[in-house]
Structure formats: structure tokens, C-alpha cells
Amino acid sequence: MHKLLEFDDKKLLRRALTHRSYVNEHPGEGEHNERLEFLGDAILNFLSGEYLYEKHGEKGEDELTRRRSALVDEKQLAKFAIEVGLNSRMLLGQGAKLDGGYQNPNLLSSTFEAVIGAYYLDNGSDIEKARKIVKDFFDSVPENIVVSRSNVDSKNRFQEWVQSKGITTPPIYKTEQDGPAHAPTFVATVFVDGIEHGTGTGRNKKEAEKAAAEDALAKLNRTYAGVTE
Incomplete structure (x- = not known):
């Protein structure tokens, strides 16, 4: 043991x-x-x-x-x-x-x-x-x-982008749980200064938050070419 x-x-x-x-x-x-x-x-x-x-x-x-x-x-x-x-x-x-x-x-x-x-x-x-x-x-x-x-942690990459813009407030993640206790689904939304930047789902809170950060980064890639590289 x-x-x-x-x-x-x-x-x-x-x-x-x-x-x-x-x-x-x-x-x-x-x-x-x-x-x-x-x-x-x-x-x-x-x-x-x-x-x-x-x-x-x-x-x-x-x-x-x-x-x-x-x-x-x-x-x-x-x-x-x-x-x-x-x-x-x-x-x-x-x-x-x-x-x-x-x-x-x-x-x-x-x-x-x-x-x-x-x-x-x-x-x-x-x-x-x-x-x-x-x-x-x-x-x-x-x-x-x-x-x-x-090298692939999405939450940290998104926080680095926020900091690069001179924003001192860190990203805030709000997560809700749905589904049965043995197989829950989590939905996370990430906000910066009260503005929604991305959403994501996962099998737990951490996974959902990472997915939300990835969604935010994908949107930023489309809006600001190359800033999240």
C-alpha cells in the first residue's frame, strides 16, 4: 500500500x-x-x-x-x-x-x-x-x-494578454454546474472589467475555465491579428 x-x-x-x-x-x-x-x-x-x-x-x-x-x-x-x-x-x-x-x-x-x-x-x-x-x-x-x-495553458496566456493591455484587474471566471452528480457539466464565463470575453464547458470547473480562456483567445485572434501568438 x-x-x-x-x-x-x-x-x-x-x-x-x-x-x-x-x-x-x-x-x-x-x-x-x-x-x-x-x-x-x-x-x-x-x-x-x-x-x-x-x-x-x-x-x-x-x-x-x-x-x-x-x-x-x-x-x-x-x-x-x-x-x-x-x-x-x-x-x-x-x-x-x-x-x-x-x-x-x-x-x-x-x-x-x-x-x-x-x-x-x-x-x-x-x-x-x-x-x-x-x-x-x-x-x-x-x-x-x-x-x-x-506552454499551452490557456488561462495563463489569456491573463498575459490582459496584462499586456495595461489592465490591472485579473480575469474573473464565473462557473455554473449542471447535470447529475456523478457526471456534471460545468459552464464557465470569463470577464475582464465586467466585460464578457469567452465561455466554455468541461467536466469540472478547471476544465471549463480553460475552455472559456481558449474561447476568449480565439476571439482575440480574430479581432487582433497576432496579439496572442
Whole structure:
């Protein structure tokens, strides 16, 4: 068993593995993992930023931001989840299972975030213990993979365009959720200074926001030739 799954509080680990769809079908189960997912997402974003700051003393803010996005994106977190064995441990409802939930990158990445949040709590909210285990995951990602992904992050490219226009207000993303709990659809709209620039859909909030940024960039390409190159 992977050391990330070595918990003193087994109930906490079970909650981290429990998707909303399972709780819907088993009301007596208790709480699902979304609050832990929120915590784990915050921890991973902080630790990935710290990790890259220390590793790349020569890189500027924009490059570090792109690399951070690549290091904790859905695809990479889903790979971490499979390495740990979460693809066989997640507690899913029947609908989620039938929809291929055990191979769903969205569910895998979300569960990984939840387990990170739970691991932090199980270790007395000791960030050092979370840092140590997360660093091992980050170290395992080849540098060329991080660079390749960081070069195509649409949200960062759109923010760079906004900054290039002298706009100090960052893009604001507003996201709505639709569909069943086990297979939701997210619709995001990106605004700059209150003006809508693009919309997009995805299987989770991050994916929808990236799609909205891509839509905004595509519109800018049509309007201002070459500014987003």
C-alpha cells in the first residue's frame, strides 16, 4: 500500500475516497469528499508554488505560474491517483461506475486532492509531512512534461494578454454546474472589467475555465491579428 494511504484515522481516509454519487445511494455513509477536495486543492497549489519557487530560482512569475498549472492539472493529478491505486479504491455510485468513473480523470484528480487534504489532517495539520509526500510526486514528473504542458495553458496566456493591455484587474471566471452528480457539466464565463470575453464547458470547473480562456483567445485572434501568438 502506498504511504499516502497509511492513515491512523481510517474513517477520514474512507471519507476522502467517497464520491457524492455514493452518498446519494447510501445516505447512511455520512459526508462525501468535496470539502476535503477543497482543502487538498489549496494545499497542492501552495506546495507546488513553493516547490517551483525553490527549484527554479531563475524563472519569473509568469513561467512559474504556467509550470504550477501544469504540475497540478487534472491529467497529472489523475496519474498520481492511479500511481497510488485510487482507481480501485474510490467509492462511487452505480451511475458513476457505469460511466467509467474508475478511469475518469476528473474523479481521479478530485479524489487525489481529497486524499491529500485528509492526509494533512490525519497528520495533525502538519504541513511539513504533507510537503514531504507531495514533493515525491512532483519530483517524479519529467521536466519535459511540465514544460510541454506549461506552454499551452490557456488561462495563463489569456491573463498575459490582459496584462499586456495595461489592465490591472485579473480575469474573473464565473462557473455554473449542471447535470447529475456523478457526471456534471460545468459552464464557465470569463470577464475582464465586467466585460464578457469567452465561455466554455468541461467536466469540472478547471476544465471549463480553460475552455472559456481558449474561447476568449480565439476571439482575440480574430479581432487582433497576432496579439496572442
